[in-house]
Amino acid sequence: MIALDIASLAGLVLGVVMVIFGIVSSGGVAAMANFIDVPSVIITIGGSLSSCMACNKMADFIGGLKSITLAINEPKVGSPADSISQIINLANISRKEGILALEEAANGIEDEFLKKGINLVVDGTDPELVRAILETDLDCMEDRHKVCTNFWSKWGEMGPAWGMIGTLVGLVNMLKNLEDASTIGPNMAVALLTTLYGSLIANWLTGPIGTKLGVNHSLEVMTKSITVEGLLSIQAGENPRVIEEKLKSFLPPASRGAIGEGEGGGEG
Numbered sequence: 001m002i003a004l005d006i007a008s009l010a011g012l013v014l015g016v017v018m019v020i021f022g023i024v025s026s027g028g029v030a031a032m033a034n035f036i037d038v039p040s041v042i043i044t045i046g047g048s049l050s051s052c053m054a055c056n057k058m059a060d061f062i063g064g065l066k067s068i069t070l071a072i073n074e075p076k077v078g079s080p081a082d083s084i085s086q087i088i089n090l091a092n093i094s095r096k097e098g099i100l101a102l103e104e105a106a107n108g109i110e111d112e113f114l115k116k117g118i119n120l121v122v123d124g125t126d127p128e129l130v131r132a133i134l135e136t137d138l139d140c141m142e143d144r145h146k147v148c149t150n151f152w153s154k155w156g157e158m159g160p161a162w163g164m165i166g167t168l169v170g171l172v173n174m175l176k177n178l179e180d181a182s183t184i185g186p187n188m189a190v191a192l193l194t195t196l197y198g199s200l201i202a203n204w205l206t207g208p209i210g211t212k213l214g215v216n217h218s219l220e221v222m223t224k225s226i227t228v229e230g231l232l233s234i235q236a237g238e239n240p241r242v243i244e245e246k247l248k249s250f251l252p253p254a255s256r257g258a259i260g261e262g263e264g265g266g267e268g
Helices: 006-027 029-035 038-055 058-066 068-072 080-097 101-106 112-122 127-176 181-235 240-248 253-258
Strands: none
Touching (some): 006 181, 029 181, 038 181, 058 127, 068 181, 080 101, 080 112, 080 181, 112 127, 112 181, 127 181
16 A cells, blocks of 8 residues: 655645645635636646756656655655664674575565565675665666756746746736726736746645655655665674664764664674
8 A cells, every 4th residue: 555645645735735725815715716817827837847848858757746656655665763773774684694695585585676685695795886886776776866856847938937927928918908908907917827837837736746756856866875885784794783874874874873783793
């Protein structure tokens, strides 16, 4: 079952609520109709998305749109504290039963990155080569994540820009038909609403989503960096308690106590 990120979901919903509250509180429920204009939606949302499409390959464009689910769902990667606990457990197994015992332990692990690292260590791969392979995996992951974050960043840039284009369209139409008073209102609505829609795109949607994707990326990088350092320490035969203290350095001081006191191994 997919767990939702409450902070992201609540933030997006509350953003809508705040805008609706501002409209209704000043003009009543009937005023909501004043803020819905199909040409403004087409110019701002359609135009900004068309620019994003032109900036990306089609697969990257579609992937960027789909990545909104990554922001509103909890990341699949575990917490850094959980990763440290898992590494310490593997270190204890290696110390008591030998490093080859990690191969059996890897069968019950779902994290493909960790499993890949364990297999490299068990196969007796040179430590520098293990680090190089795993860090290459990290670099490629970062490149994939950048495609998504760049999509939201670009859409955030294009939204207000196309809002301004819509404003200019509305103003030109208004100025061209000043003699017809009936056209002033609709054209002015397009002029102002496109600016509003563009601002909402940037500040309500794309900015928060892009930032949350960056937060999730940083969490995943930290978790996998812990995995790399932990596996190399296990391969070097370091004491599990030493490994624990080394990996705790990745965490802020206030979170280090969350790691169980008894998980580090002794000299046994």
